[in-house]
Amino acid sequence: MLLEYLAIALLLVVSTLVGLIAIGLGELFGPKIKSKVKDEPYESGMPVIGAGTRRMPVRFYLIAVLFILFDIEVVFFLPWAVAFRQLGLFGMFEMVVFIVILLVGYAYAWKKGALEWE
Amino acid sequence: MDWALLLEWFLKSLVLIFGLLGGFAYTTYYERRWIARLQVRVGPNRVGPLGLLQPIADAAKLIFKEELTPAKVYKTVFFLSPLLTMVPSLVIAAVIPLGTSFTLGGRTIHMYLANINVGALYLMSVASIAVYGIVLAGWSSNNKYAMLGGLRSTAQMISYELTLGLMFVAAILLGNSMSMVDIVEGQRDMWFGAIQPVGFVLFFIATLAEVNRSPFDMPEAEQELTAGYHTEYSGMKFALFFMAEYQKMIVVSMIGATLFLGGYRELWFLKDTFLSVDRAWFLGPFYLVAKVFLLLGLMIWIRAAWPRIRYDRLMSLGWKVLVPLSLAVIFLTAAGILIESSWFILISSLLAAAVAVAFIQRALRRKAYEFA
């Protein structure tokens, strides 16, 4: 079984090498002319004001949390789908219960405007 | 150690990588030519016959461009993020079968690199790793636009990843396996896209958002964000992002074709003719490439036809429409399997989709009144 994963590991190594070679070619053949303006962050030619990385809105956090929860749900869904024909009606029932509990949270999120991007 | 096996893997890896790289080069050509047609222009036609050497000229140009590294960037991460974006777009293709198998010098060569039992989950995990390249490119650039572009892009990708994952579930339900090879072989008698067209459409919408194509190309909303997460990149590092975007387009088309359009298999009603891959193994890659070509064409066409969607609407569409509809599609598919009726799956999913479309219509109309 590990053989299949070794093949994937080989692909990973080879494709990383290809990427490194590509960057290397650019570094090798590209001109290197230093200047002060090139060192500055690009903001459409306007003078740069303030730090580059600043605090970000909290809604990104909300989206990420909701994503984790639903991602876990999807991961549970996958083996369920594989075994669904064996589980039958019972499997259907247990997944409905699982989802209904989660949907309560989803409805709460909707109601509270957490799915809104204002 | 089995050296022949190692050589086989190595050659397959090279085929995959250079196939995707070549695919990337000629997808850009395809896109430029076809967009030009749709806009009543000619498009690149000077370099070589029909402009066919244009991508090669572009690549050569990029090699001779300067690699800018602004002073305030986080150097290591700034260097690594293009790689972190590009490599997953290649590695994800490992589990996609390109055809059946053939014999060469007494060896049976399967036309996939790896057939693992958790194939669908593998695709999901590699897709979720690909997010890092983008968010880190934005962060390490130390530039407001890049940062905001990276975060937006990431938020969009993870939101639509749910729909993507749920549509994997729909295909797995129908195919009764997570292995990509089994899923393709399960479509011998009927493509899953024909049983569950709503699933395929949802998958396609989600992939558009996942690879940041229009109408979901938020991270590249030039008017708002300069060039998004790759604002500070130039030369080959920029080229890697560019490469990754197009390779992802190709790979998601391959995945979509594999899950819903029979992968390397022929049209289902041709299965007993001489056009079947069971009779002629070498047709497999051609069928897959043809399907990918069609899906890419559809993506490009959509880019030419539709304006960019507003970011808040994009998120609303993902969370309020696609996620519930995907869940409904899965349960309807499961119910259809229980009562052993493909027609039930088809009709009930179409009804669910109609309800979703009506919901969008209503929401849009109400919004329009609000602003009027």
Add this chain to the structure above:
Amino acid sequence: MNIDFILFLVLALAAIATALGMLLSRNAVYSALFLVLNFAVVAVFYLLLGAPFIAMAQVTVYAGAIMVLFLFVIMLLGADELAPGKALPWQRPLAATLAVVLVIEAAYLLLARGAPSGLVTPPTEYTNSTESLREMALALFGQYLLPFEITSILLLVAMVGAIVLAKQEKGGRR
């Protein structure tokens, strides 16, 4: 020395190195990235134990989802640039005590239960089959049904908690 053992040693060292990198990085984003690497190494351990599903789920959920949240939070607070604050006075003694407890626990497991228990079987062709996956799924949705359903309540609580925390300032439109 067989190949499995060498592989294990290399991975173990990688796991320790990434964990140390996470602890010692001054920049919170680098810490998070080392943690991602650590999760990836742990996923390879699961593969070696013949648990491909857990391995992939580890990458998808931990590396792919939870760490993205971490990164978002770090960027949200601008914590990557923060100067290291003073540690709480009781933090170091507590950490040392817990470390000692952990070492004793690990030593007990190694010495008392160290003999090959036969519980862990090396991966075979069967572990890569759909039947194996289905067997696991049937156990999850049969024998372990209750924990599975309780997971959903856990997820529900997490969801509500996050919304309450992040959405305090209601007001505004609507």
